[in-house]
Amino acid sequence: MARFGLCSALTVVLLAAAVYALCRPRFSSAGLLPSLAGQVAVVTGASRGIGKGLAVGLGEAGATVYVTARTASKGSLNSAGIGGRPQAGSIEETCELVVKSGGRCVPVAVDSGNDTQLEMLFDRVMQEQGRLDVLVNNAFSAVSALPATMGRPFWEKGPEMWDVVNHVGLRSHYVASVLAAQRMSKAKSGLIVNIGSFGGLNYIFDVAYGIGKAAMDRMANDMAIELATENITMISLWPGLVKTENVQDGALDSVAMKERRGQQPGTPAMNMSEMLMSPLAETPLFSGRAVAAFARDPRKMDYTGKVLAPSMMAYDYDIVDERGVRSPPFPSVKFLLATALKPWLDSQGLWEVPGGAFRPEPGLSEKAQLLWRTLPDLTIPGFLLKLGSGAPNL
Numbered sequence: 001m002a003r004f005g006l007c008s009a010l011t012v013v014l015l016a017a018a019v020y021a022l023c024r025p026r027f028s029s030a031g032l033l034p035s036l037a038g039q040v041a042v043v044t045g046a047s048r049g050i051g052k053g054l055a056v057g058l059g060e061a062g063a064t065v066y067v068t069a070r071t072a073s074k075g076s077l078n079s080a081g082i083g084g085r086p087q088a089g090s091i092e093e094t095c096e097l098v099v100k101s102g103g104r105c106v107p108v109a110v111d112s113g114n115d116t117q118l119e120m121l122f123d124r125v126m127q128e129q130g131r132l133d134v135l136v137n138n139a140f141s142a143v144s145a146l147p148a149t150m151g152r153p154f155w156e157k158g159p160e161m162w163d164v165v166n167h168v169g170l171r172s173h174y175v176a177s178v179l180a181a182q183r184m185s186k187a188k189s190g191l192i193v194n195i196g197s198f199g200g201l202n203y204i205f206d207v208a209y210g211i212g213k214a215a216m217d218r219m220a221n222d223m224a225i226e227l228a229t230e231n232i233t234m235i236s237l238w239p240g241l242v243k244t245e246n247v248q249d250g251a252l253d254s255v256a257m258k259e260r261r262g263q264q265p266g267t268p269a270m271n272m273s274e275m276l277m278s279p280l281a282e283t284p285l286f287s288g289r290a291v292a293a294f295a296r297d298p299r300k301m302d303y304t305g306k307v308l309a310p311s312m313m314a315y316d317y318d319i320v321d322e323r324g325v326r327s328p329p330f331p332s333v334k335f336l337l338a339t340a341l342k343p344w345l346d347s348q349g350l351w352e353v354p355g356g357a358f359r360p361e362p363g364l365s366e367k368a369q370l371l372w373r374t375l376p377d378l379t380i381p382g383f384l385l386k387l388g389s390g391a392p393n394l
Contacts, residue, residue: 027316033296035062045139048089049244057288059103068110112139141168196236224305323355333378
């Protein structure tokens with residue numbers, strides 16, 4: 001059985017290397033707009049985590065960014081939710097980083113689960129700016145609940161788990177997209193980004209999460225078809241393992257990660273904490289810089305309706321994070337080899353890199369630059385991922 005598994009892995013690696021050049025998405029840093037100066041973006045759920053990185057990345061590119069969340073004031077803690085610990089982070093603090101990075105920022109306290117508050121947000125943007133160029137749907141209410149309830153079957157969690165995961169997430173993203181499209185369509189221009197997940201293709205966390213993330217990918221695909229006549233691009237973005245405050249606080253280190261339920265059959269348990277200091281874990285700003293580059297790409301309409309990953313865009317867009325590295329896609333030869341060779345990379349000083357989220361610390365060694373910035377990732381093509389995933393597998 002072990003020999004069969006090794007042969008299967010080698011076959012995937014060889015196939016990936018053979019078709020890599022033909023199947024990976026093509027992006028280019030040539031021809032990008034020099035900045036997003038004059039453009040207006042809305043990022044929901046931006047008090048911390050990936051949303052904070054998205055806002056700062058757009059600010060770096062010169063955009064005016066409206067950041068929303070329920071936690072407004074500096075020093076406040078969020079409400080945490082089921083099984084979670086309250087965490088620091090506010091839209092006020094995010095705005096400080098956006099301004100420091102070179103952008104303009106407007107913090108707006110919004111509960112994305114409240115349709116009226118969402119509509120008031122978009123009305124305010126149009127009244128104050130007269131335009132809306134980018135919407136990033138990131139708000140998500142189950143960040144704490146999912147790790148805390150992993151390992152429990154869906155029938156024990158009850159139907160209420162659906163709303164915990166998908167009310168502020170799937171539904172709120174639909175509502176925000178409707179409101180944004182109503183305004184963008186008048187200008188015949190715009191970009192809408194859903195923050196999705198590999199969980200839309202394969203099992204992660206629980207059933208409600210997978211359904212919601214798959215629906216967000218489908219939402220991007222179907223909305224893109226109807227938005228095409230309005231010259232509005234819509235994509236679903238899949239960040240990888242991201243060093244958010246919640247993850248660094250140990251959210252993924254629960255005992256449920258090691259239990260049978262909550263893992264796909266045959267999938268070995270992964271020690272997430274070991275990966276957080278390595279470039280295998282992305283920073284929130286890595287996603288922000290990818291979205292900012294995509295927003296500046298005059299060819300972005302070529303990708304409308306598609307699922308994109310920051311790690312798959314970074315090489316062609318020449319993006320690095322604040323540590324100076326490019327995180328490889330988890331479905332890539334580089335990611336697989338780095339995981340397997342962790343002890344050797346550690347001995348060579350290549351596993352951990354200096355710096356962290358929003359904490360630049362340049363000074364990578366030449367060997368680290370070669371490994372984490374220069375060598376290609378050899379991403380495994382998407383159709384091979386689908387062959388090994390669950391439904392829909394047609």
